[in-house]
Amino acid sequence: MSTREKLLAATLRVVAEQGIAKVSARTIATEAGVNQALVFYHFGSVDDLLAQACEHGARERVEANRAALAEVRDFAALIAVARRVHATEQAAGNVALLGQLLAGASSHPALGPATAAGLELWTREVEGVLARLLGAGPLADLVDVPGLARAVSAAFVGIELYDGVDPVGAERAFASLEQLGQLMGVLDELGPIERAALRRRVRGAARRAVPGHS
Amino acid sequence: MSTREKLLAATLRVVAEQGIAKVSARTIATEAGVNQALVFYHFGSVDDLLAQACEHGARERVEANRAALAEVRDFAALIAVARRVHATEQAAGNVALLGQLLAGASSHPALGPATAAGLELWTREVEGVLARLLGAGPLADLVDVPGLARAVSAAFVGIELYDGVDPVGAERAFASLEQLGQLMGVLDELGPIERAALRRRVRGAARRAVPGHS
DNA sequence: GTCTATAACTAGATAGAC
DNA sequence: GTCTATCTAGTTATAGAC
Numbered sequence: 001m002s003t004r005e006k007l008l009a010a011t012l013r014v015v016a017e018q019g020i021a022k023v024s025a026r027t028i029a030t031e032a033g034v035n036q037a038l039v040f041y042h043f044g045s046v047d048d049l050l051a052q053a054c055e056h057g058a059r060e061r062v063e064a065n066r067a068a069l070a071e072v073r074d075f076a077a078l079i080a081v082a083r084r085v086h087a088t089e090q091a092a093g094n095v096a097l098l099g100q101l102l103a104g105a106s107s108h109p110a111l112g113p114a115t116a117a118g119l120e121l122w123t124r125e126v127e128g129v130l131a132r133l134l135g136a137g138p139l140a141d142l143v144d145v146p147g148l149a150r151a152v153s154a155a156f157v158g159i160e161l162y163d164g165v166d167p168v169g170a171e172r173a174f175a176s177l178e179q180l181g182q183l184m185g186v187l188d189e190l191g192p193i194e195r196a197a198l199r200r201r202v203r204g205a206a207r208r209a210v211p212g213h214s
Numbered sequence: 215m216s217t218r219e220k221l222l223a224a225t226l227r228v229v230a231e232q233g234i235a236k237v238s239a240r241t242i243a244t245e246a247g248v249n250q251a252l253v254f255y256h257f258g259s260v261d262d263l264l265a266q267a268c269e270h271g272a273r274e275r276v277e278a279n280r281a282a283l284a285e286v287r288d289f290a291a292l293i294a295v296a297r298r299v300h301a302t303e304q305a306a307g308n309v310a311l312l313g314q315l316l317a318g319a320s321s322h323p324a325l326g327p328a329t330a331a332g333l334e335l336w337t338r339e340v341e342g343v344l345a346r347l348l349g350a351g352p353l354a355d356l357v358d359v360p361g362l363a364r365a366v367s368a369a370f371v372g373i374e375l376y377d378g379v380d381p382v383g384a385e386r387a388f389a390s391l392e393q394l395g396q397l398m399g400v401l402d403e404l405g406p407i408e409r410a411a412l413r414r415r416v417r418g419a420a421r422r423a424v425p426g427h428s
Numbered sequence: 429g430t431c432t433a434t435a436a437c438t439a440g441a442t443a444g445a446c
Numbered sequence: 447g448t449c450t451a452t453c454t455a456g457t458t459a460t461a462g463a464c
Contacts, residue, residue, distance in 0.1 A: 003447075020317060020321070024440080113379070119376065155373060217429075249432090
């Protein structure tokens with residue numbers, strides 16, 4: 001394992017275990033077991049190391065979970081995968097990492113684009129799953145799938161951060177989403193008549209709502 | 215305005231505008247226009263000031279938005295309020311603040327409970343609204359309202375953080391939630407026969423799902 | 429309550445030996 | 447590529463004058 005790789009991996013561990021505030025060239029180098037000056041030799045600055053570690057980590061974790069997401073066939077399964085990702089990735093700290101970087105982006109400008117790119121990797125996966133789940137059902141043209149995928153990804157990160165300060169509350173939040181997922185699943189299995197009725201009602205509601213949402 | 219109050223207000227401004235990483239006794243004191251040593255005289259430590267500012271800020275913002283939430287009568291209105299909170303509070307940086315503190319909690323242990331308490335204030339408001347919206351409808355006993363309120367609050371914070379690195383994506387996420395809210399609204403206005411059918415199907419789906427969700 | 433001064437530390441980053 | 451040594455600047459926190 002090269003020094004470069006050691007530093008990238010150590011960065012992810014430090015952020016996940018100790019938070020963005022504890023990140024420094026020294027803490028990372030110590031965690032990696034290398035000299036502090038090598039951070040600057042290999043990456044130029046701590047911010048650049050953070051940015052590269054973020055993209056590197058997100059890519060790796062998305063690939064590790066791609067197979068599981070590919071097997072999702074209904075909403076209950078989607079929430080089940082979310083729970084598993086919550087359990088395994090949280091242990092590895094990879095989602096909280098995105099939260100840390102999302103928060104850190106306001107003070108380290110270089111982090112913004114890298115974090116957005118990292119989250120985008122997750123979003124694309126979620127988008128694929130949602131498109132598959134909704135594509136055939138009656139909800140397909142009632143929801144903007146790419147938008148929903150973004151909402152789901154960002155929301156997941158938020159709940160992951162919440163888990164850091166209130167694990168019991170986060171667990172309960174997840175459980176309620178499981179119920180909601182089942183509800184969506186039922187909606188998605190409606191027959192053609194109910195389907196048409198639902199569509200009419202939603203369109204009516206949309207017309208009654210503030211157009212262009214002000 | 216007392217020095218104490220000036221410091222509390224300045225803390226919120228610094229976190230909101232520059233992020234948790236830029237927070238220090240000096241930056242806060244400068245923002246407040248007071249001497250740096252007064253942070254320690256009045257609050258003992260920077261962490262304690264952060265914790266108190268968090269609870270203080272959350273309380274204030276929740277109260278400022280309570281009236282708007284009290285008027286919510288359907289899901290479309292709820293999302294509309296969320297959007298308004300998104301717009302006004304984001305400008306003031308009060309929700310991103312919670313995100314910053316959620317992230318900061320992993321390195322500043324004193325911040326965890328304070329942040330959880332701050333988010334809890336929002337959660338209770340959301341819970342009240344959800345209970346009112348769902349209470350009469352068919353979804354009432356199909357969803358755990360307190361759990362859903364936690365999910366909604368945490369998700370909102372996540373999207374708010376996301377907005378910091380990708381405003382266009384965040385806007386799109388919000389728009390898709392608006393569609394979802396209308397869908398929920400329609401579901402909630404079902405007649406008694408459809409209502410019973412829906413309930414049967416969800417119960418059936420719940421039985422087929424992994425019990426205890428492993 | 430507010431100020432100055434300062435101690436004790438940690439940060440990012442670089443120069444230069446090897 | 448890797449190391450030591452070092453500079454500069456910023457950090458928390460306290461002591462003591464006012």
